Amino acid sequence: MNLFDSLSISGSALLAERQRSEVIAANMANAQTTHTEAGGPYRRREVVFETRGASSFRLALANNGEFHGPTPGSVRISDVVDDPSPALMRYEPGHPDANKEGYVAYPAINPTAEMVDLMDSVRAYQLNASAVAATKQMIQQAIGILKS
């Protein structure tokens, strides 16, 4: 059924945006983390979005208008990558993570950029939530035919 496919597409976006917010929250939480299990300061992370089954989008539609397999057009996070920008060096000779010259490597995290990213993510989440509401209403209207 077409409308339920729309719901799963919007659902995939809700999931992806939620994961993105989690990554942004982790970035903000670790803005001052100088020590990680892998060694060195925390590295800022970024998500990479990817369309699933996009190449077969029109192919599947030419095929009798019915979809098979994963819903085309849905989105997912294909990768979480480290930001390669260099760490910020601050002169704090008393810090246990300071190097020989007394500099401590801090993660290159800009709280403003993270907040803007978070707002973008929240708005995209709201957009998809409203798409879910619209689809739900359409399904309810279709059910309403039976009730008349």
Add this chain to the structure above:
Amino acid sequence: MTTGPPMMSMLESYLKLSASREQAISANMANIDTPGYRTHDINLESEFNKVMSGALRSSEDGAEPVQLTPVFHLVQGLMERPDGNNVSLDHEGLMLAKTQLQYQLAIQLIQNHFHQTLSAINGGS
């Protein structure tokens, strides 16, 4: 009796097309942050005309009715962001509202059709 393609099958095609369009809009909204994604859409009017003319022909000479195969095309003329994505939030929001209303219209017409039948069964009472 009515001439031309039956009302109900026409409305059914219209509902299917609206649902397909709704799906394209959902996909566009879902991929608003996907780099390189292009906005998809279907032309509801031309697709519906295709179905209608096919149904009309089949009712005239008994040919096979055309299958409903909506063709998705890439929307031209939208502003492209630096990451190659051209999904416009306003455009999709507007299209979503429009498609929802079109779907509701078809649903209302179907309900109306059933009410008419029911009224005929009850002798107009």
